[in-house]
Amino acid sequence: MPCLDPQALATGGCQCGGLRYQLSAPPLAAYVCHCRECQKQSASAFGISLMVPTEAFRLTRGDVQFWARPAAQGGQLTCAFCPSCGSRLWHQAARTPEMLSVKGGSLDQPPDLSAAIHIWTTRKLPGVLIPAGLQQFPEEPD
Numbered sequence: 652m653p654c655l656d657p658q659a660l661a662t663g664g665c666q667c668g669g670l671r672y673q674l675s676a677p678p679l680a681a682y683v684c685h686c687r688e689c690q691k692q693s694a695s696a697f698g699i700s701l702m703v704p705t706e707a708f709r710l711t712r713g714d715v716q717f718w719a720r721p722a723a724q725g726g727q728l729t730c731a732f733c734p735s736c737g738s739r740l741w742h743q744a745a746r747t748p749e750m751l752s753v754k755g756g757s758l759d760q761p762p763d764l765s766a767a768i769h770i771w772t773t774r775k776l777p778g779v780l781i782p783a784g785l786q787q788f789p790e791e792p793d
Contacts (some may be wrong), residue, residue, distance in 0.1 A: 662711075663758040665733035665740060669713045672740065674753070676707035681755070681762055685779070686723070686771035686791075692730075692739055696776045699755025700742070701762060708741065708751050715740065722746075723791055768792075 664671040678701035689698030715731045722728040726745040732738060742752040755762045769775075769787040781787055 661759075663740070663753070664712070665736050665738035665757065667733060667736035667738070669735045670710065670715060670733045670738075670740060671712035672753075672757075673709050673711050674703055674707055675709065676704055678703050678753070678762075679750075681764060681767040682752075683764060683767045683769045683781075684771055685769065685773075685775040687774055688720070688723075689771070690774075690776070693756070696779050699762060699764065699767070700752040701755055701758075703751050703753055705743070705749055705751050708753065 662671065662673050680702045682700045682702070684698045684700060685696070686698075690696065692698055713733070716734045717729050717731055719727050719729045722744055724746070729743045729745070730739055731741045731743075733740065738757060739754050740757045741754060743750070744752075755764075765782075767785065769781050769785060770791055771789070772781065772787050773789045775781070
């Protein structure tokens with residue numbers, strides 16, 4: 652599912668600029684996640700994730716640090732972040748090593764969420780509106 656303009660998503664990085672990356676393929680899907688973990692990680696109402704093949708992601712500057720936590724569907728989620736500013740850049744689930752979940756706010760050009768899939772809607776904050784017609788799941792889809 653081509654969800655976003657591949658040319659606009661070619662590069663990204665952390666808030667301080669110490670880490671930079673490049674994507675060689677467009678995202679396969681865009682997710683807006685309303686779970687508590689994404690709310691905490693983003694310090695906002697939801698997290699934005701773009702699913703890309705691992706082979707399409709290349710770190711072009713800096714050295715990333717990792718932190719891991721249990722994943723909602725079992726296994727482990729490894730989170731990559733900048734050691735200087737703390738910006739989260741991507742996640743990788745142990746059960747899907749062929750995919751990365753690139754954090755939408757780390758892109759140089761903000762993503763278009765008009766076709767994004769909303770997940771963990773049971774944890775959506777009051778007042779957050781999901782546009783009619785978008786695919787949504789009460790928790791994480793299979």
